[in-house]
Amino acid sequence: MSAALRLAELGRDVILVEADLLGWGASARNAGYLTPALGSDPRIVRRFYGDRARGLYRFANNAVDFTERLIADRRIDCGYRATGNISAAPSPANFERMRASVKSARRSEVADALQLGIPTTFPGGIHLRAGGVLHPGQLALGFREIVRASAARVFEQSPVHRVADEGDSVVISLDEGRIRARQAILTTNAFTNGLDIAPRRLCTPVWITAVETERVTAAQLDAAGWTSRTPITTAHFVMQSFRTTDRDTIVYSTRSVQAARRARADRMPDRRVVDDLARGFRGYFPGLADVAPARAWGGWTGLTPSNMAVVGQATPRVHYSMACHGHGLPQAPYLGALLADHVAGAEMHEDLATVWRRSRRFAPGVVNPVTLRLGWLADRARDRLGSSGASGELA
Numbered sequence: 001m002s003a004a005l006r007l008a009e010l011g012r013d014v015i016l017v018e019a020d021l022l023g024w025g026a027s028a029r030n031a032g033y034l035t036p037a038l039g040s041d042p043r044i045v046r047r048f049y050g051d052r053a054r055g056l057y058r059f060a061n062n063a064v065d066f067t068e069r070l071i072a073d074r075r076i077d078c079g080y081r082a083t084g085n086i087s088a089a090p091s092p093a094n095f096e097r098m099r100a101s102v103k104s105a106r107r108s109e110v111a112d113a114l115q116l117g118i119p120t121t122f123p124g125g126i127h128l129r130a131g132g133v134l135h136p137g138q139l140a141l142g143f144r145e146i147v148r149a150s151a152a153r154v155f156e157q158s159p160v161h162r163v164a165d166e167g168d169s170v171v172i173s174l175d176e177g178r179i180r181a182r183q184a185i186l187t188t189n190a191f192t193n194g195l196d197i198a199p200r201r202l203c204t205p206v207w208i209t210a211v212e213t214e215r216v217t218a219a220q221l222d223a224a225g226w227t228s229r230t231p232i233t234t235a236h237f238v239m240q241s242f243r244t245t246d247r248d249t250i251v252y253s254t255r256s257v258q259a260a261r262r263a264r265a266d267r268m269p270d271r272r273v274v275d276d277l278a279r280g281f282r283g284y285f286p287g288l289a290d291v292a293p294a295r296a297w298g299g300w301t302g303l304t305p306s307n308m309a310v311v312g313q314a315t316p317r318v319h320y321s322m323a324c325h326g327h328g329l330p331q332a333p334y335l336g337a338l339l340a341d342h343v344a345g346a347e348m349h350e351d352l353a354t355v356w357r358r359s360r361r362f363a364p365g366v367v368n369p370v371t372l373r374l375g376w377l378a379d380r381a382r383d384r385l386g387s388s389g390a391s392g393e394l395a
């Protein structure tokens with residue numbers, strides 16, 4: 001949507017084709033954290049990006065600024081609260097490492113749980129002041145209205161079966177016809193493996209589950225130690241996240257994710273995963289152990305070995321931008337707009353250059369059911385270490 005809108009506003013003739021409803025993918029189903037966190041261990045970032053690693057932090061901050069401006073300038077009513085987000089340490093050792101490696105600064109503060117106003121089952125964490133939380137469904141639907149009102153021609157319920165670069169143009173095949181275009185941008189995220197033109201092994205589809213609880217009162221949240229109400233993500237191998245909503249509920253997500261060869265549009269949340277997420281919630285919020293899950297949903301996102309988005313060129317006329325992992329809420333629209341500028345002929349923005357994938361080949365991915373299970377086990381072992389000094393009983 002962001003790429004199409006930018007191109008339309010640049011005066012290009014744009015057709016946006018969506019298999020379902022605009023925003024139907026991860027964009028409308030995520031947990032709503034707008035954060036400049038990279039979500040990848042700094043060692044992994046350095047290994048994959050070398051000299052460009054520093055630029056990634058700038059990119060992630062600019063992505064949050066971009067999306068905040070998008071919401072404000074376009075007046076999208078999505079309940080955005082600029083709370084910042086806390087990256088909480090799951091164990092005392094983890095918190096010590098955090099303290100040693102991160103200095104409190106204008107845009108972030110490293111502090112213990114009481115200072116951060118979060119339950120003391122977390123030893124402490126970093127409060128990243130940029131960003132906050134919002135309602136992703138409202139953002140996606142609000143954005144959809146803006147795109148539909150723009151000069152871009154939108155075709156929903158129109159799955160693309162094939163994209164072919166024929167040298168002088170690109171041919172996009174649909175159920176009921178074909179589109180011939182000068183250039184194409186793929187933003188198909190976890191569903192990209194279904195298109196032959198995409199580089200092989202571009203990203204692995206991963207299913208993420210989210211749970212929303214029944215209503216909870218302010219007194220319950222205070223008694224549980226969550227006095228600040230600041231949204232929390234954990235510094236695990238696969239993070240866990242906890243936030244309050246405007247509906248006086250709590251949403252928690254991620255923790256236990258599943259990889260697949262192909263993303264399936266009809267997938268539903270798995271009961272065992274929902275139970276595991278609830279266990280994780282009760283572990284960190286023992287004071288809210290009686291607050292029951294009320295509903296669950298899930299969505300697909302693409303994962304890469306570096307845990308970073310991939311943007312590049314599949315063929316001379318076909319670009320791609322996808323796999324923003326758990327950080328696509330700010331990054332996907334920002335990259336969409338930057339890529340649109342580039343495709344329209346502008347000089348490549350330094351943030352786009354930082355994320356840009358130079359090679360068209362991808363090594364076999366390391367994200368698969370086995371590595372994700374090992375990651376889950378490592379995280380639970382870390383929880384047990386953390387719980388020895390905390391009051392909560394972790395899974």
Ligand SMILES: Cc1cc2nc3c(=O)[nH]c(=O)nc-3n(C[C@H](O)[C@H](O)[C@H](O)COP(=O)(O)OP(=O)(O)OC[C@H]3O[C@@H](n4cnc5c(N)ncnc54)[C@H](O)[C@@H]3O)c2cc1C
Pocket residue numbers: 017018019020021022023024025026027028029030031032033034035158159160161187188189190191192194207208209210253297298299300301321322323324325326327328329330331332
């Ligand atoms: C449960 C969950 C929680 C998350 N939480 C957060 C969070 O709190 N913060 C955050 O920053 N990120 C979060 N993410 C990740 C974030 O939502 C994504 O990175 C981001 O939305 C990706 O946006 P996108 O536009 O690249 O892809 P998507 O939103 O997935 O859009 C891809 C679209 O392409 C369409 N499509 C695919 N194939 C075809 C085809 N062949 N023809 C036509 N259309 C096609 C799909 O229907 C879909 O609408 C979460 C993801 C999930 C699933």
